[in-house]
Amino acid sequence: VRNFVEAIARKRDGRELEATDLRAFVRGAAVGSLPDEQLAAMLMAICIRGASAGETQTLVEAMRDSGTCWGLGQRYPQAVDKHSTGGVGDSVSLVFAPLVAACGVQVVAMAGAGLGHTQGTLDKLGAIRGFRAAGNRREAIERLDACGVSFAAQSEEIAPADKKLYLLRDTTATVPSLPLIVASIMSKKLAVGARRLVLDVKCGSGAFCKTPEAARELAGALVSVARRAEVDVRAVVTAMDQPLGPNLGCASEVRAALAVLHGGGDSRLRELTVALAAEALELAGRDAAGARQELERRLADGTAAARFEAMVHAHGGDPDERRLARPTRSVPVPAGRGGYVTAIEAETLGWVAVVLGAGRRSQGDVPDPAAGVAVHARVGDRVAAGQSLATLEFGARALDEEELTARTAAAFTLGEEPVTAPPLVMWRLGASA
């Protein structure tokens, strides 16, 4: 304990930590050999003082090594992993995984449960009856061999230090720290062990990174850690100034994904999924133009949709879309005036969806698959007074409709002049690596 107090003091004073200090910190989190107050003090010192690239790398590797490493890249050298830093209405993973697998490239995905205003992929998959993510290496291999995709849930055995620190960060106001975010993401990726990685770094009012500069910094830090660990990586900074897709909610996002997989669906959701899937195919050696063509073909000819069905089967689930939960009641949110939609607060809509039941307000909550928000108006659209901007989709909870309607309406800014939404893909990193 005496030595760890000295390590905390070092970071408190803005000095560089020794590798042994960082390993003691991670071991302390993983096996409980340090009390929570010492972990919290170190987290806050790192949050305020930052960490060097070398410290971040040591932290990532120590967190990776705090549990079991699946090393799936050794068995599936082509397999790709994808990560998003957390958006609203972002159902990309549900389309990306079967689509890329349908092109012959396995997809290894460590999916998280949502906390805060974003919904987690694992919660959305939970809307599919019987769906069970892989909990260990054997189950991941079974799923990959069966359908080319494995969704895995973070278990006790993968980076247990991250699990502990993630919960502590939430209660100690140490979530917004670049090195801690990088370590949390990359330790799990490296433990699962895919050798190829596509990163979707969200940027805008609905994301952790509010500015392009912050998003580029995070993307750069993630890419740097991946490269040092000899992972082929592409990072894309994408717009999160408004919800990505037309739905927020577990069952409704599965439906939005199925619409794209069947060749139609929302154009923004489709555009971003194809862009990220193209990065994955390029990592697997395809050329850019060929990759795009193949992806469009797989969406058009039904092979992507068929792969989704195979993927759900391989995970023990029932792929029948008719079995997905439906809202018990739908309440439209009309525009109070006419005009052009100039901004949509994605974070506010995310919180409304959570209140309706689509997410977790605390660790113990179980999301309600039926609940959510459907978004009808997008930035740049012209709406008339009284036209529906969004629909509140109620699940099992009895809630104050008026307050939620007012909050939802207030998330839409209407102006006199038309505006153009920024491009979905704002910046790419890693293509020339």
Add this chain to the structure above:
Amino acid sequence: VRNFVEAIARKRDGRELEATDLRAFVRGAAVGSLPDEQLAAMLMAICIRGASAGETQTLVEAMRDSGTCWGLGQRYPQAVDKHSTGGVGDSVSLVFAPLVAACGVQVVAMAGAGLGHTQGTLDKLGAIRGFRAAGNRREAIERLDACGVSFAAQSEEIAPADKKLYLLRDTTATVPSLPLIVASIMSKKLAVGARRLVLDVKCGSGAFCKTPEAARELAGALVSVARRAEVDVRAVVTAMDQPLGPNLGCASEVRAALAVLHGGGDSRLRELTVALAAEALELAGRDAAGARQELERRLADGTAAARFEAMVHAHGGDPDERRLARPTRSVPVPAGRGGYVTAIEAETLGWVAVVLGAGRRSQGDVPDPAAGVAVHARVGDRVAAGQSLATLEFGARALDEEELTARTAAAFTLGEEPVTAPPLVMWRLGASA
């Protein structure tokens, strides 16, 4: 909990805390309504980001109000409290209290147990057989009425928030924080409630404040809080570049104090005690010259020594000096070469004394009254090779004599040129208030 996370985030980002945030923090520490990891995160954020004068004042008052306020100043308007920020070989309190009381001014002293390299006054008094500090207001009044002095121990009822935070700061590397130090000191002073206060802010290698600037800053912050609470206050910045008195250790420091009380004793210990006692008498309305004369007279004519005896009796102790513990074995530490003593690392000597048994290495330790270090050479002295610089005084512990001798010798720097030690009283604050 959600609100307190927002409060932590505010301080993390360097913004000012609301009074309600600070009160929630203090209440959380006092009654356990906040988990240790949130307290620790807030402590680290305050440690790195600092606190404004207003925040510090709110923190002090909330900590004061976390327990019982004795309000002794209402009953004894003249009574004075004295505080030292922690020195080595500093037996001033043991002389100051009976000396000032012998001049007709009551002394209310909240004495602490030592932790780290300094010994606490309570531990030194513990070397006197049967001595029991006041644990509540009634006991303090009994002692004050009997002898004009009450030594009190921090109990569960005085500033319980401070007790909790003090222990947490020790394990989370958040001890060196000006606002936290000010809050810890002043919350207890204000809870006991004397209306007059003399502060001895130590400055130098053996003190928390290593530089005159740091000491002045701390003195200024303490004086500012005292004045806002309508306490008459004097602060004196004094040298702690070497041990103050000739002894480190519980029984030996009582002996050093008795030597001064009987009109002799160490000149530095005597000089600083008289300087601080003069501040106390001036606060009580005496003029500076008259105060000095009276103090010297009380030391010379035996009334101060008699008051010590009465004080020990009033606290249930046995004042017979012959009953104080003696070392089981004494080992001289000779100078390896001749020369002038140019510096003495007080902190190193303090740690040697702790290892010998004179202090606490952890909360559960009970100090050994017999153990300590006697210091023979002072800064500016000329010593011959082989002359004794100090003596290790062993108590009950069996220890490696050679290593301790080497560490002790290394604490003395010898040079070719004579040097002059800085004046004991470096700076005074508050006299013109």
